[in-house]
Amino acid sequence: IFRCAFCNHPFQGAKDYDSYMRTPASLSNELRRNYELFGTTRYSLMDDTFNDSIEKLNRLEQAIELAKIPNFEFQCYIKPELLVTKPEMIPQLLQMGLTGGFVGIESLNNVARRAMNKGMNIDKVLNALTELTSTGQVKLNAGFIVGLPGDAIDDMYKTFDFCKDNPKLFR
Secondary structure, eight states: OOOOTTOOOTTTTOOOGGGTOOOHHHHHHHHHHHHHHHOOOEEEOOOTTTTSOHHHHHHHHHHHHHHTOTTOEEEEEEOHHHHHHOTTHHHHHHHHTEEEEEEEEEOSOHHHHHHTTOOSOHHHHHHHHHHHHTTSSOEEEEEEOTTOTTOOHHHHHHHHHHHHHOTTTBO
16 A cells, blocks of 8 residues: 555555455454364465554454464564554554564665655664564564665665664564
8 A cells, every 4th residue: 555666566555455355254264264174373464564554453353353263373564664653553463463574674774765765764663663572472574675875885784783783673
């Protein structure tokens, strides 16, 4: 539903959730079937941005409750800026069983981030990610782009050092 500067996704900007989101009952039936046939309790959700709305989180949460699967766990793609603007997502994701995620940070340089249409201050984003990972339940992988407009060679080294010095934040 977002318009990232580097994205060429065919459904970029789509806002009609009902045209591409499954109902809680449909999800619940599949989760329950997978559990009964294969014992599946851990999932990797292949959604371009799982946390793009509270509605989407609520739908999966309802499906998990309906399916009554013990120890449900999942990993997904997370837009980290939404954890800042919608901080209520953090406890909900943890409660639902989030154990891992991939976040597109792109750069720790705010000038370069603005060039990528990610204008939110990186410190706010990193604070939200720190809160998400603070319990140790969630491990994150992060994507960065080297050489964005506004980046200098020192930014690459600062990013490397930041990731190396924060092993609890990123795998």
